[in-house]
Amino acid sequence: MTINCKGHLLNLSTPKVMGILNLTPDSFYDGGQFKNKSEVLRRVEVNLQHGMDILDIGAYSSRPGADDISEEEELKRQQGVLQEIIKEFPEVIISIDTFRSKVAKESLDLGAHLINDISAGVLDSNMLDLISNYQVPYIMMHMKGTPQTMKQLAHYDSVVKEVVFYFSERIAKAREKGINDLIIDPGFGFAKTVEQSFELLNHLKVLKHLEVPMLTGVSRKSMIYKTLNIEAKDALNGTTALHMAALINGSSILRVHDVLEAKQCIHLYNNLIAN
Secondary structure, X not given: OEEEEOOEEEEOOOOEEEEEEEOOOOOOOOOOOOOOHHHHHHHHXXXXXXXXXXXXXXXXXXXXXXXXXXXXXXXXXXXXXXXXXHHHOOOXXXXXXXXXXXXXXXXXXXXXXXXXXXXXXXXXXXXXXXXXXXXXXXXXXXXXXXXXXXXXXXXXXXXXXXXXXXXXXXHHHHXXXXXXXXXXXXXXXXXXXXXXXXXXXXXXXXXXXXXXXXXXXXXXXXXXXXXXXXXXXXXXXXXXXXXXXXXHOOOOEEEEOOHHHHHHHHHHHHHHHHO
């Protein structure tokens, strides 16, 4: 349960928090929130103070139906900010949220520590070779199609069985390439209805049989705000409730917008299982 992030050893036997930093104008919750580098650096500083373990930087919006942007635009949004963060906070472990091997390579060369790929290498055939060459931890998410098409592809005989089968195949391919540190993300809301997402959350323990750490990303997502008939901005309480469910069902990393509340949830969970 320990992953090697370029010499930074991260023990996942105790759940960790991954803080989201979206550098996109159109993400579903915080798109366009950070308009300059000082705002970004302040956000990172606050999240580190709140106990963030990993910073996940994304410059490509993967919300359903989001615009497809070029590699050049993704790099333009991200590279300068990445350099500033590394300069100001050299201790922070940085994940790059991208499915493109070119973006991944340039980010790793600048100093990023791991790659978070919504397509598990499906959308870029060079990604697994890149991860193997750099020997960095690799987060593989389950998704069908692309962010532009996935909403129409939420059809399953059994969503749990298909997700398990998908990861079995992707893990085998990654192992063939010699990739050591793998993390899986079930992909809540990605080519999944609200009902399918809840079914998957309820059966997360099945994924533990794959014997790799698991990341859960439910923060302020539609499975919360649609169920409660609220907006994403009001979905923190629901997020915390589902975070506890994810932890009880075996999640090792929570990918979140709200670091402090996630750390508090983990603290309560640790006390729950200790008694």
